Amino acid sequence: MISLGSSDVVSDVLVIGSGIAGLSFALKIANSAQVVLITKKEKAESNTNYAQSGIAAVFSPSDSYEKHMKDTLDCGDGLSKKPVAERVVRDGPARIQELVELGVSFSKDAAGMLDLGIEGGHSRRRVVHVKDLTGKEVESALLDAVANTPSIKLLENHVAINLVVEENCCRGCYAFDTKKSGVRNFVSKITVLATGGIGSLYLHTTNPEIATGDGIAMAYRAGTTVMNMEFTQFHPTYLYQPRGESFLISEALRGEGAILRDRAGRQFMADYHPMKELAARDIVARAIDQELKRSGDNYVYLDISQKDPQYVRSRFPGIYEKCLSFGIDITKNPIPVVPAAHYCCGGVRTTLDGQTDIENLLAIGETACTGLHGANRLASNSLLEALVCAHLAAGRCQSLLEKEPPLRPFAPWESGDATDIDENVVITQNRDEIRRLMWNYVGIVRSNKRLTRAKKRIALLQDEINQYYWDFIITTGLIELRNMALVAQLIIDSAMLRKESRGIHYSLDYPQKSLIAQDTLLKKHNV
Ligand code: FAD
Numbered sequence: 001m002i003s004l005g006s007s008d009v010v011s012d013v014l015v016i017g018s019g020i021a022g023l024s025f026a027l028k029i030a031n032s033a034q035v036v037l038i039t040k041k042e043k044a045e046s047n048t049n050y051a052q053s054g055i056a057a058v059f060s061p062s063d064s065y066e067k068h069m070k071d072t073l074d075c076g077d078g079l080s081k082k083p084v085a086e087r088v089v090r091d092g093p094a095r096i097q098e099l100v101e102l103g104v105s106f107s108k109d110a111a112g113m114l115d116l117g118i119e120g121g122h123s124r125r126r127v128v129h130v131k132d133l134t135g136k137e138v139e140s141a142l143l144d145a146v147a148n149t150p151s152i153k154l155l156e157n158h159v160a161i162n163l164v165v166e167e168n169c170c171r172g173c174y175a176f177d178t179k180k181s182g183v184r185n186f187v188s189k190i191t192v193l194a195t196g197g198i199g200s201l202y203l204h205t206t207n208p209e210i211a212t213g214d215g216i217a218m219a220y221r222a223g224t225t226v227m228n229m230e231f232t233q234f235h236p237t238y239l240y241q242p243r244g245e246s247f248l249i250s251e252a253l254r255g256e257g258a259i260l261r262d263r264a265g266r267q268f269m270a271d272y273h274p275m276k277e278l279a280a281r282d283i284v285a286r287a288i289d290q291e292l293k294r295s296g297d298n299y300v301y302l303d304i305s306q307k308d309p310q311y312v313r314s315r316f317p318g319i320y321e322k323c324l325s326f327g328i329d330i331t332k333n334p335i336p337v338v339p340a341a342h343y344c345c346g347g348v349r350t351t352l353d354g355q356t357d358i359e360n361l362l363a364i365g366e367t368a369c370t371g372l373h374g375a376n377r378l379a380s381n382s383l384l385e386a387l388v389c390a391h392l393a394a395g396r397c398q399s400l401l402e403k404e405p406p407l408r409p410f411a412p413w414e415s416g417d418a419t420d421i422d423e424n425v426v427i428t429q430n431r432d433e434i435r436r437l438m439w440n441y442v443g444i445v446r447s448n449k450r451l452t453r454a455k456k457r458i459a460l461l462q463d464e465i466n467q468y469y470w471d472f473i474i475t476t477g478l479i480e481l482r483n484m485a486l487v488a489q490l491i492i493d494s495a496m497l498r499k500e501s502r503g504i505h506y507s508l509d510y511p512q513k514s515l516i517a518q519d520t521l522l523k524k525h526n527v
């Protein structure tokens with residue numbers, strides 16, 4: 001019988017991740033449970049914090065739940081689940097109203113009504129936003145509310161390493177305290193994964209560095225099913241910067257009339273789709289990819305300089321200022337853009353209320369795969385899904401807690417004979433290699449040959465990385481690297497299993513869509 005250790009952290013509910021999913025879930029359950037929320041870095045660092053265009057929901061009289069559902073299902077290209085889409089779409093307005101009550105001040109039009117934006121794949125204006133800084137405002141309102149909730153204890157700089165699962169029941173996790181350089185046991189009745197996406201597996205990404213797929217890797221290692229991992233969504237318009245920091249140029253610009261041109265000034269989207277700049281994201285990303293391959297250029301242009309400068313500055317203050325800091329005045333000049341990895345449509349397979357294959361383990365937000373996005377996510381449906389599922393998962397969590405699940409302490413982390421890592425360069429070198437191989441071989445356009453190369457390479461890297469994992473004392477870099485390699489393998493394996501082109505998975509060897517739409521499911525053997 002193992003008893004609690006002095007540095008063990010005990011809670012009713014352990015939430016891993018402080019983006020929109022983790023924070024809104026924690027707030028919902030905090031009335032009936034003691035919550036510990038751990039997060040890898042500073043509390044605001046998350047994909048959520050960088051979201052620009054907004055949250056899709058039906059508010060306009062010219063819109064309807066049916067229309068939003070149809071757009072979601074059309075975009076999902078045969079793999080989105082209708083009942084899931086229906087619930088998410090119908091619950092959207094109520095969840096957004098709760099954000100208003102927390103103090104998020106969504107942009108209004110001249111008549112004082114919500115100003116609704118539009119993006120690719122939407123047949124109506126329905127994106128509520130706070131100018132082009134939606135994520136920052138939402139994250140900050142949620143963090144303020146958490147800070148004012150005594151039953152939530154938020155710990156920054158704690159990186160979850162592994163879940164502890166016994167007899168298919170989750171007992172909590174091991175997490176690395178990066179300030180004290182030690183591993184602590186987090187013992188909980190219910191554990192919730194809200195660790196976000198996987199963009200950092202790719203050389204070019206809109207995501208911050210935290211997006212290394214940790215939750216997906218932990219859940220897979222622990223024995224859950226992961227679903228549809230081949231569907232990495234590439235955002236068409238990321239600011240082209242040959243060196244250094246870059247950032248997303250929101251699709252909302254195209255919603256408000258921005259035009260894509262090649263470097264000679266030719267508008268090319270009409271060659272690819274009747275919706276031109278407002279075609280779904282995969283079509284625009286592939287069109288840009290094809291234009292770049294044809295011309296040999298490094299970027300295309302996105303141009304909003306034909307619009308009134310005052311309007312551009314007030315509607316897109318974040319993008320205007322950021323581009324200006326790179327020497328680009330978007331009211332006068334076109335913006336050089338390239339596609340970049342943006343969103344993981346797959347993830348840990350869950351029900352709408354977050355249940356995974358493991359008892360007392362829930363997953364929500366970008367880490368989870370509920371079946372909403374199918375083969376391609378409709379723009380601005382991610383924040384929406386996170387809000388709705390966090391709410392539903394809190395309901396499930398409450399019923400699980402009513403069954404009084406026991407707290408089961410577990411053995412402390414064993415470092416064995418591990419020594420300090422002698423050269424950190426092995427971590428950075430391997431991280432770079434994964435990012436490059438994913439970009440070059442598992443990118444926007446795939447082929448059997450490229451995927452086979454990627455699979456061989458990732459297997460070699462995994463052997464090396466697993467060796468470091470046992471030989472060296474744990475660091476954040478090592479935890480992330482091990483997860484990145486595993487998630488890369490899951491993406492490659494899923495892509496190899498899909499012998500068709502559907503949604504955002506495009507294969508040169510299988511350009512047609514199969515008659516039957518099937519999810520790709522992966523589960524570890526011998527758990
Ligand atoms: P995140 O917000 O990414 O939060 C994950 C959290 O988990 C972070 O706090 C992270 O530090 C923590 N974490 C990760 N691993 C660990 C670990 N091992 N241990 C402890 N903590 C960990 N979607 C829309 O719907 N509308 C938009 O306008 C939009 N714009 C976007 C713009 C950008 C630039 C990006 C990158 C994404 C955008 N998206 C948008 C997608 C959307 O922002 C994300 O899908 C959503 O925010 C995910 O929320 P989340 O809570 O699941 O994850």
Ligand code: SIN
Nearest residue numbers: 052053250251379380
């Ligand atoms: C954007 O602002 O273009 C991103 C929107 C999204 O990912 O949903």
